[in-house]
Amino acid sequence: MLYSEKVLDHFSNPRNVGEIENADGIGEVGNAKCGDIMKMYIKVDNGIISDVKFKTFGCGAAVATSSMATELIKGKSIDDALKLTNKAVVEALDGLPAVKLHCSVLAEQAIKAALSDYYTKQGIDPLPIIGEIGECEHCH
Amino acid sequence: MLYSEKVLDHFSNPRNVGEIENADGIGEVGNAKCGDIMKMYIKVDNGIISDVKFKTFGCGAAVATSSMATELIKGKSIDDALKLTNKAVVEALDGLPAVKLHCSVLAEQAIKAALSDYYTKQGIDPLPIIGEIGECEHCH
Amino acid sequence: MDKRFIYADNAATTRVSNEVLNAMYPYFVTEYGNASSIYALGRNAKKAIELSREKVAKAIGAEPSEIYFTSCGSESDNWAIRGTCERLASKGKKHIVTSVFEHHAILHTCQAMEKLGYEVTYVPIDKNGFVSAEDVKNAIRDDTAIVSIMYANNEIGTIQPIEEIGKICREKGVVFHTDAVQAVGNVEIDVKAQNIDILSLSGHKIHAQKGIGAIYVKKGISLPNLIFGGAQERNKRPGTENVPAIVGLGTAIEIATSNISEKRDRVTVLRNRLIDGILQLPKTRLNGDRDKRLPGNCNISIEGVEGESLLLMLDINGICASSGSACTSGSLDPSHVLLALGLKHEVAHGSLRLSISDDTTSEDVDYILEVVPKVVKRLRDMSPLWERILKGESID
Amino acid sequence: MDKRFIYADNAATTRVSNEVLNAMYPYFVTEYGNASSIYALGRNAKKAIELSREKVAKAIGAEPSEIYFTSCGSESDNWAIRGTCERLASKGKKHIVTSVFEHHAILHTCQAMEKLGYEVTYVPIDKNGFVSAEDVKNAIRDDTAIVSIMYANNEIGTIQPIEEIGKICREKGVVFHTDAVQAVGNVEIDVKAQNIDILSLSGHKIHAQKGIGAIYVKKGISLPNLIFGGAQERNKRPGTENVPAIVGLGTAIEIATSNISEKRDRVTVLRNRLIDGILQLPKTRLNGDRDKRLPGNCNISIEGVEGESLLLMLDINGICASSGSACTSGSLDPSHVLLALGLKHEVAHGSLRLSISDDTTSEDVDYILEVVPKVVKRLRDMSPLWERILKGESID
Ligand SMILES: Cc1ncc(COP(=O)(O)O)c(C=O)c1O
């Protein structure tokens, strides 16, 4: 199993680590038993994700996908963020070992969970917009 | 499978190789199919084996045991020669690999065959003196 | 603090020592003959193999004729189990006794035997990481073909009651195999006194090459071949003999077993400093008994931290270590050893195994004890679980 | 004439080349990490293995994912036969087709399968040392699990009609394995064009280390494990990877296959000089076809001379060679290959195999051609058979 240089870089120097006080949306996915938990905090201004931070418990790929995913949505519109697929995260990291692909799924889900929370807080039902987030099939 | 230095020495510089013209006794044992033939020539003077030569087709151990056996009986009485066991040949060679022990049996038999021939030529039935020589059990 | 390079994963594999490499060298380029060949070049190779066999035998109290060289510890393990089962199949022996925390070379072989209709009893381990001889005794049945209990565990380093188990097996007339891959060179082994019938060992754990192992099979036990072919290893293990690796194994085992007790004392002091140092971090626990463990083994669970990222972070700081997380093996489950010890998944995921060797220095330990807390802090700060753990919340 | 040292037994094993040793070296002492480890030292080892896998794949026209490293050619052979049989057992396939002159790694495995209830057809060879594709075709039955025919014979060097046999097997839907241990590096191999499903190779025949081999298994064929354990080699072959040996194999196979045709031409010229020179002795015969044989292989029967003593005498003169006599293997029977060729026992006993390599020089050949006649004369003079042979008497 080999990580790309990009993965190792995002693991060693993860971007956007931390919490956002008074975040507009917070999403947490994964579970400790399976070894990966991602928590994503977002700040939204005029439909734009103006800030995003994460905290992750997990393997190198979990940290790297969290970091890359936050980079990819920071400053983007909610619409664009919702379009972010795990595949795009994997590509941006120059690939992931097969056994680690589920981490990228977690990263996609974490963003969706945070946006879901944002809509809920706004009094909007997130389900028609975001759909079911589901659970990582690797963990269950 | 390792040969002792003694075996290698007797193989490289075999003693008493050749034939004796007008030998008093000639014995040949073994067969080509099994890969070993020993032919032993003896000259007898007053019950003493005054000369002995051999020709051998066979492996390193076959040559070395032939050589050693001739050395051990040269100048000895017929009685002493008949007492020579394959074990004594093996010991004199500092041992033989297990799979090569049959070569020492051949050497013992070759001497007996030559002496048997000697007695026959003297008009004496060799059987009561020498017994059945038998065949190498490895070859048959 | 300057960055150093510290290899603290000697339970995974070791560096080939200079002595071993020097011993091997001629067999690559000058004495390269096939050991089955009749000419001097072949005879020299053969002699070197037999000398090595003597050294291996001596190291564990066996006779040279009881030692066969194999390609690795895994092959030895497979051969022990499958060979014994095959040998005793006609006697209706269809049961195996082993433990839950064996190496996969044993566990997966046992599973393969289950597919062939064998029954396997996996005796448990207690919370300190020990198999109980009593449990083994109770597990043995009339149709038990073999008992296989490892000498020392590769993850938590606990040393098993081998002599007791050997005695029980001898009394019951059951073949006793022990996987001693981790024990050789660390613990005094005497196969005769300990009633061991079959023993597996591997070179690369004691500074010999990877890809060379050996098996001890007590005189009188004729193990059917695992691999068929030429007449090498007295018809028992074919393949042109790996002369340099065999010579290296002989050299390595001689060195490893020549001063066990002195080495053990020295390494244990360092190892204890590591254990005590890391246990000062909150929410940590030592896995496996503190005393009856391999001298170089330190295995500690660190809550709130995931194993793989811990290893990567240590690597960035020049430290090579291992974890109970099986991430690299393509499985997401944490180590079966730590789970068998009763650890929760999330705790098992955050385990750190440091395995030091005779080469490790006191300065190396200082460095590790400086780096580990920093790295743990960083990962805990990054973890969404850590605050909850501190508050005592359940994180299942 | 000064005494020289000439290694002319390259079919038995080869010297590890300097390029190979240099490539291996760092993996003993600096890049010694376990390839399954997550840290850089482990990742480097892993990368080196994968690079080596690519080289092996390229050398035979396969994909890297179709290559698994093993501990030797014998293991690869065993795995091919037993794995395929096991895989197809549930389909009722209980028949194996092989030839009479395979290496013991195949023959003894087939005999082991016979004990398990398999039927084996051993197709014959003709007097030039060839298996006929037609015979293979006729031997295939509805319940045939595998056809295993060697690419080139180790004793007489004859190169078999692999492409034709591959085509037949493909048409009949039968798995085709070839033991290419002697062929790799001497013959251009393209597993796809030749319809080879499984192929065995070994490092030490091409200037890599002893104790490293590989198997090619065509995509889509899932060979059950021969050895069980860790997740190495994509769960197919456990044991901590022998990184230096694997790297050496990659290096060696790249070199061996990079200029096959040029090397072949050069070596063939020398080899033909050897053949022609030795055949000038009376009562000699070449074993195996003169043209369709491995470039370095010269195998000649010399009547009136026994193989082992011939080899010892050559050794005294600095020449390492081999014979059809199986003395060293603990058996007194001469080689099954020469007997299969139709030779009488006593002729087979007196065979000489010289196998030269790319390192062999013209002066080496001169020397051999000076020594062999002298040694043969000496042994014939010592032989009680020689006069009878000259007289044309039967010596049975
Ligand atoms: C044709 C053939 N097959 C298999 C083998 C076995 O290879 P290894 O010695 O690597 O097990 C050899 C050589 O010994 C061989 O020549």
Ligand SMILES: Cc1ncc(COP(=O)(O)O)c(C=O)c1O
């Ligand atoms: C306890 C134990 N058994 C078996 C093995 C397997 O040894 P090898 O890698 O030589 O196959 C190992 C190490 O990997 C081990 O630690």
